Amino acid sequence: MSTSSPSDDAFIDPQVTCSTCRACCCQLEVILMGDDSVPRHLTLEDEWGGEVMRRLEDGWCVALDRDTLLCTIYERRPGVCREYDMGGLACREERAHLDAPPAVIPLVPLASIALKP
Ligand code: SF4
Numbered sequence: 001m002s003t004s005s006p007s008d009d010a011f012i013d014p015q016v017t018c019s020t021c022r023a024c025c026c027q028l029e030v031i032l033m034g035d036d037s038v039p040r041h042l043t044l045e046d047e048w049g050g051e052v053m054r055r056l057e058d059g060w061c062v063a064l065d066r067d068t069l070l071c072t073i074y075e076r077r078p079g080v081c082r083e084y085d086m087g088g089l090a091c092r093e094e095r096a097h098l099d100a101p102p103a104v105i106p107l108v109p110l111a112s113i114a115l116k117p
């Protein structure tokens with residue numbers, strides 16, 4: 001018997017796959033944790049002194065291969081990315097923007113993130 005439903009936060013939709021996505025979640029701000037070991041040149045210090053994945057002007061994380069839409073640091077990707085469930089609630093909410101005009105996709109302005117020296 002199923003213990004979750006589409007209305008549950010814990011529900012994982014088995015129909016969802018990254019192969020039909022445009023790496024929506026790789027446009028979100030990714031905050032690094034202490035045990036992450038991402039190459040430093042791919043990160044920035046945010047205005048609060050935290051370390052985040054750097055993003056380019058197209059909005060995507062710098063570590064995303066723009067041709068394949070695959071993560072180029074998959075084995076060293078941050079914990080936040082590892083814990084992001086394909087088909088989970090956050091994933092489904094991001095995918096809901098797939099058919100929307102790019103302007104409505106919520107992005108953290110790059111201007112709010114300072115480059116590391
Ligand atoms: S985890 Fe979800 S939002 Fe991220 S690329 Fe895969 S399907 Fe898209």
Ligand code: SF4
Pocket residue numbers: 025026027030053061062063064065070071072073074077078081
């Ligand atoms: S590190 Fe990889 S999985 Fe995480 S946001 Fe960047 S490209 Fe996506």
